[in-house]
Amino acid sequence: MIRKYITIITTICLILGLGSCDDKLTTSSSVDISDTQILSSAAGLNMLLEGTYNRFYFKTNSDDFRQVFKGITGNYMLDMLRGTDVICDDNLGGEQYEAYQFISTYTLASGSSSIMWKNLYNIINQCNIIVDNIDKATGNDEMKNKVKGQALAIRGYCYFQLIQFYQQTYAIAKDKAGVCLRLSSTDGTDIPRSSVSACYDQIINDMTTAQTLLADFNRGDVKYYLDKDVVSGMLARVYLVMNDWSKAAAAAQEALQNYGTLMTRDEWRNGFCHADYSEVMWGFYQTTESNMGDNGMFSFWYNWPESTGEPFYNFNNYFVNDLYVKLFETTDDRYQFWHRTDAYPTKWACSKFYDPGNGSAKSRGDYVLMRGSEMLLILAESEAQLGNSAAALTALNKLQSARNVKNLTTTTSKSDLLEAIYIERRKELMGEGGGGMLDYLRLQKTLVRAGDHFDAGKNAEIFPLASNDYRFIFQIPQRELQLNASISESDQNPFSGQ
Amino acid sequence: MSYHYSFKKLKRRFFNVWLVLFLCMTTVMAQTKINIRGFVADQNGEPLVGTTIIVKGTSLGTVTGADGSFNLSVPEKSVLVISSIGFNTVEVPATNKNAMKITLQEQTQTVDEVVVVAYGTTKKSSFTGSMTAISSDKIAKLTQSNVAASLQGMSAGVNVLNNVGVPGADPVINIRGIGSMSASTSPLYVVDGMPYDGQLSSIASSDIESISVLKDAAASSLYGSRAANGVVVITTKKAKSDKTVVNFNANWGFSDLAVKFPKMAQPGEFFQYWWEAYYNDAVYANGMSDADARAYASANYMDHIINATTDSKGNAIYVNPYNLSNPLDENGKLRSDAQLVWDKSDWDWYGASIKKRLRQEYSVDVSGMSNEGKMNYMFSGSYLDDKGMAVGQMFKRYTMRTNITNQVKSWMTLGMNLAYTHTRKTNSNVQTRFLRVMPSYYSPYLRNNDNTDWVYNEVTGDRMLDFGAYRKQWGWWNSLAWSLGTDSDNDGSYDFDMIYNDLVSARTFAEFNIMKGLKFRSGLSIDNQNSKENYYGSAIHGYYESGDDGWGSTVIEGGGSASRTGTRQTSTTWNNILTYDNTFGKHHINLMGGQEFYNFQYEYMYGYGAGISMANLYELNSTTTDKSISSYTDKYSLLSFLGKAEYSFDNKYYVSASFRRDGSSRFSPDSRWGNFFSAGGSWRISKEKFMEGTSSWLNNLSLKASYGTTGNDNVSSYYAYQGTYSSVDADAVTVNMYTTPGLTVNTIATPNLKWEKNQQFNAGFDFNALNSRLNGTVEYFSRKAKDLLYYKELPLSSTTGNATGYNTNLGDIRNSGLEITINAIPVQTKQFTWNVDYNMTFLKNKITYLPEGEYSYSGSYAKYKMVEGKSRYEIVGPRYAGVDPETGKAMYWKKIFDDKGNVTERVKTTNYTEVNTDSQYDFLGSSIPKVYGALTNSFKYRDFDFSFMLYYALGGHLADHMYKESNVLRQGFAIASDFIKNRWRQPGDETDVPRLTVDGTSTYNATTMYSSRWIYKNDFMRLRNVTFGYNVPRRLTSKYGMSNVRFYVTGDNLLTFGKAASRGTDPEMDISGDAYNGSDKNGAISSRLSLTGGIQVSF
DSSP states (O other): OHHHHHHHHHHHHHHHHHHHSGGGGOOOOSSSEEHHHHHTBHHHHHHHHHHHHHHHHHOOSSOSSOSTTSHHHHHHHHHHHTSSSEEEOSSSOHHHHHHHTTOGGGSTTTSOHHHHHHHHHHHHHHHHHHHHHHTTSBSOHHHHHHHHHHHHHHHHHHHHHHHHHHSOOHHHHTTSEEEEOOOOTTSOSOOOEEEHHHHHHHHHHHHHHHHHHTTTOOOTTOTTSOOHHHHHHHHHHHHHHTTOHHHHHHHHHHHHHHHOSOOOHHHHHTOSOOTTSTTEEEEEOOOSSSOOTTOSHHHHHOOOOGGGTOOSOOOOOEEEOHHHHTTSOTTSGGGGGEEOOSSOTTSBEEOSSOOOOOGGGGGOOOEEEEEHHHHHHHHHHHHHHTTOHHHHHHHHHHHHHHTTOSSOOOOOOHHHHHHHHHHHHHHHOTTTTSSSHHHHHHHTOOBOOOSSOSOHHHHHHHOSBOTTOGGGSOOOOHHHHHHOTTOOGGGSOOSSOO | OHHHHHHHHHHHHHHHHHHHHHHHHTOOOOOOEEEEEEEEEOTTOOBOTTOEEEETTSSOEEEOOTTSEEEEEEETTOEEEEEOTTBOOEEEEOOOSSOEEEEOOBOOSOOOOEEEETTEEEEGGGOOSOEEEEEHHHHHHSOOSSGGGGGTTTSTTEEEEOOOOSTTOOOEEEESSOOOSSSOOOOEEEETTEEOOSOGGGSOGGGEEEEEEEOSHHHHGGGGGGOTTOEEEEEEOOOSSSSOEEEEEEEEEEEEESSOOOOOOOHHHHHHHHHHHHHHIIIIITOOOHHHHHHHHHHHHHHHHBOOEEOTTSOEEOOOSBSSSSOBOTTSSBOTTOOBOSOGGGGOHHHHHBOOOEEEEEEEEEEEEETTTTEEEEEEEEEEEEOOSBTTOEEEEEEEEEEEEEEEETTEEEEEEEEEEEEEEEOOOOOHHHHHHSOTTSOSBOBOTTSSSBOBOTTTOSBOBOSSSSBSSOTTOOGGGBSSSBTTBOOSSSBEEEEEEEEEEEEEEEEEEEETTEEEEEEEEEEEEEEEEEEEEOSSSSTTOOOTTOTTTSOOTTOEEEEEEEEEEEEEEEEEEEEEEEEETTEEEEEEEEEEEEEEEEEEEEEEEEEEOSTTOOSGGGOOEEEEEEEEEEEEEEEEEEEEEEEEETTTEEEEEEEEEEEETTSOTTTOEEEEEEEEEEEEGGGSGGGGGGTTTEEEEEEEEEEEEEEEOOOSSTTTTOOEEESBOTTSOBOOBTTBOOOEEEEOOOTTOOOEEEEEEEEEEEEEETTTTEEEEEEEEEEEEESOEEEEEOOGGGOBTTBSEEEEEOOEEEEEEEEEEEEEEEEEOSSEEEEEEEEEEEEEEEEEEOTTOOEEEEOSSOEEEEOTTSOSSEEEEOEEEEEOTTTOOEEEEEEEEOTTSOEEEEEEESOHHHHOSGGGOEEEEESSOSEEEEEEEEEEETTEEEEEEEEEEESOEEEOHHHHHTTOOOTTOOOOGGGGTTBOOSTTOOOSBOOOOTTTTSTTTOSSOSSGGGEEEOOEEEEEEEEEEEEOOHHHHGGGTOSEEEEEEEEESOOEEEHHHHTTOOSOOOTTOBOSSSTTSSSOOOOEEEEEEEEEEEO
């Protein structure tokens, strides 16, 4: 009798076991979100866009201590350090000093050329996911246009950065191998290098499409979002590199419509850390949650005299060249940046990137990434190149007047005028893309270092550096060559030479 | 959410069933019993003491007393199974008519031991698979705090690395080679029939009856998806007789580093080396004149290694072991007035960190039977306190265990094994690499600025520890400052890191005899492990300590910090197994079928804060700044169906087959189900007629072979196939833009990800000859792992968010080899026995298929390349070419290639950059040993026994970074004088050791760069164990009611032979052969030797 029960129970047990467990076999993370949930809605993709912005501004892929590779502003530092106007001390060592000295950080074998490559592609690939999925996602068109437009603008800008660092400039290298154009998240891993001109076509395509999609996007006062004006400014930069003067002028004009009111003298003197100024088109701010830590420009520039009693831990790392200081009239509003410090009584400290906040907030100033003054300079340069010296002088003089320059430029000789514009660019945009490495490449100027540069001996080994020398240019990272079957050693950029 | 709900529902349903079962159990019926008595003797009529008498098919039984007699109450018509070691087992029907007289024949046949295998037990002779059974007496010889560590050398095919010298540390176990690339290579552990997820160190070795290692598919494929790396089956003790037996064990010992570090240069030598390095660079690199170079060296050498400070008179001073700030003269020799003002012990970091410390262990167990043998019980308790060998090491373990089985009805048996373990351990900060490279001109203690006295703690009066006041390297660091106290026993000032672990491990079952031969067993097991880590960073001591307001009492800048980590891990297994076992004449069949459900849940919680502004406050509540918290939960489950059939004929022919189907939550619904099977057979050829001629010397010879599949689902993530987005990046920093929530790609979806599959073939023979004086097993195995789980790196331009690669099934690996196990008894007399155990494994590990081509990657130090035809860990690097006699620079062989990429010649170069590329690297050897094994000799003379085990591994390679560091002059690092004796000193010197140079690790100098110079063949042998014991004669002990008293002394790892030891490096190294930082490459202290004395008493 009892055995019968047991037999029945046995059967029940087995059936229970057999029948009821299969659906218990799907488990998922308690902290991460499933891709299908994100990709199917514009709201989800918008969150991915925000995360992409975070990477764009604040991150490297491995975040221990990456000065000149941290976020998009790292590229500006890299550009600046590989020119003539900024000098960098070895007191910290590190990537910023290696960049300054053209030490082989960018080589294939031992270098960190991979960091920028990986950072920018990481951003590009997230943009690709957004672009691939936004059209079929749920959400209204306004949201979709806004999200897609910004993703395209970010992607275009990242390619614009990549192509400038990984190949010689457009004017001389149109047909050379550019970078790998990854345009969809489903493209697979093996993508060859496209030609430089194909890369520029793609950049312009992304940016012009973004401009259309962002036509109705109002970002309010949140200047870290890319809107149609910022995209116009980006296009102005791109056309300038491509020597497409009329399009550059037109794009700069368009950007200037809303950002033509230049900073006042008092604003200049209050530290270059205010994204809310009227001429600032693009910038972002730092908070306790979202910041660069000690890897941003503010930390490296910070070098007030100890006598001022400033309590902030300073790096005393960046200074400006004495020859650069001599470019300014002493009454120029911008001349007030230079001063001597106790620790470096023979070098010119600079207080352009200075945040008057307190304590650690001093390294947490706003970053300015694009402003009306640059657009004026692009306009002036383009008009001068087109032979419209009057229009060029109008734009240039507007800026000079705003900075309290006494001897305004008057020359109508094309070459003199272009040189005057170039010098004004260095003066106005130091650390923002004026007079840095990318200008040397774009303008095909030979890089000569004179004045009070650090380590003159080492400098003599490298400089003068011809603008088409591959020592300016990063090599394709080893890991890319190893794992991307469509690129081989023969596609590699030379380490040096023309 | 829905998952959780339905699992609860499932559990409720399950407990309803359970309840019914228990109701059934309450109707106990009476049964007729008879009392029997008897006498057991050998052929000569001598009484046999300690013979086991068991009622067949039950656990009811007893043992014979000193006169060979026994009494037992048994059910009518019982059959008694009578067994004694060294004698053939007999079965006789129980009868109470007369006193039973039983004579046992001395054994000439092989011992047909019963061994524990997957889902049950079997006779070893009928087992078609490959396994090793290790009995408790072998395990008891080794005094390891982690039972798995004892497996080293015990079994052919089982490679155990006890490479971490931390009490209770888990060894690395690889059974039959490395069968995976990035999924786990650890075996599955099964305790008392159920998969075990607790820590291995939570099991007291005194509780263990036996350990079986299941090696081939026939043995392990019943564990399906988790058995690819083999299975270790641990069985805990139960009573063997109705007599109450009490065992008591106590031992005391200490441990030390098994391999001594090389002798470090003394301070005076160091200063001269640095002077020489500066001089060399000045002359040979910068072309200075001799006089200028001397001046340059004198001016610079000290400042490079010691931070200048200002003494109380305002002079600049280098605080160093000498009375002079600058103890060298202008020729780089010690000045005649230079005097050591520090004692040697003042810079002896090793002596301060490593000490012989007490290890003590006590265990007691009581076992027996009651209720006429229906109830079998075992209670045990143990206490272990292992203080390790390094400051701050501590491992305490308290265990309790109850194993009970109760035959409540003739057709129903219930049982439960319940164990509770509490462990407490500290994470010590004493690390091998640190002790090796901390130079002798730095002291662990803080010296005053005048170098006249030490600085003393004003509260305790002890010397203050130094955190880098004068050091150029190792700032912040002092291994002595860590774990000087624990959280319950802290002197209120130093850091601590304590880990508490509580484990409740329960296994319960109900077994029903449904009809003759047919049994149903339902088992439920739960391992519940709760762990908590309490960390405290000192508010008083550290780098920022200034002493401005008193040494030892002032809170440092930033204050103290604390973190608490809590984890809770629960794994539940429920299985239902139906077995049928019957014999029809010469036919024996055994059928088994069942189902199993496994569920695992892991919960994690973490909190951190800093800014503790007072001494003696350790909790998160006292923290004020930088707070961070996190938590997550992981779930994993597995549903399985399994079956097995065994058939044997006439104890001559055996065949078996098994099948298992697993569904794992680690894979997507489309690819989660996997089928695993095995088939095997064995043939006892010695029983055949044609072998009769050999029967005089050959007692047994059986041939066996098996083939089958097992799986591995243990990929790094529980959700490896899923595409996910995360709100934090790889550095666990939020990706929000300010307060706007952001997301980043976390993992790329790979829905086709599936099991790693192992195809295993095993063939061999067992033999027993010369009346069991010689027996053994020889087996060939081949284990092919297919579709290896692998996290494949993407080209950099394809990486997205945190996803630098994706999980995929990539490539095949084959492990094949030969295992030889021999047991011989060369001498056996009444007084003296000599027993030899020998095992040897030849292993070949080879990647057989790598669809996406060669693949290079870097370890912590070593560089590797995976290619078809070579092993999993193939070390590559440039080849060292000795020293350029003219410049003293290191040279490397540079390959010159022709257009087709063929090497046309090799030339020497001093430019390391030229050879530091993939194409210049050579294969420098595999880290995986080709041969390993052990030889154990045991001697018994009267009441004394002595044994020793030699363990060896040959043919592996090691990238000895730690040795390299003892060869290089590097700022703030130590060097060993012996290694650089023959260094290059002047042009024309022919040597292999380059000239001293300032910071020889830089590319510019390239004297000690990674190359073949630091890759060594790692052949080694260890005196794994020596045991000497004395059994007090029974005639003495029985007076005090004791059946056995044994005193013993045992030593582990007392001697280490091999080249690595002469370099000061422990040869037992991480399997990848990467001796970067300690023997696990992550900073652990190397393995230890230990010496223990103890006593075992049985009542």
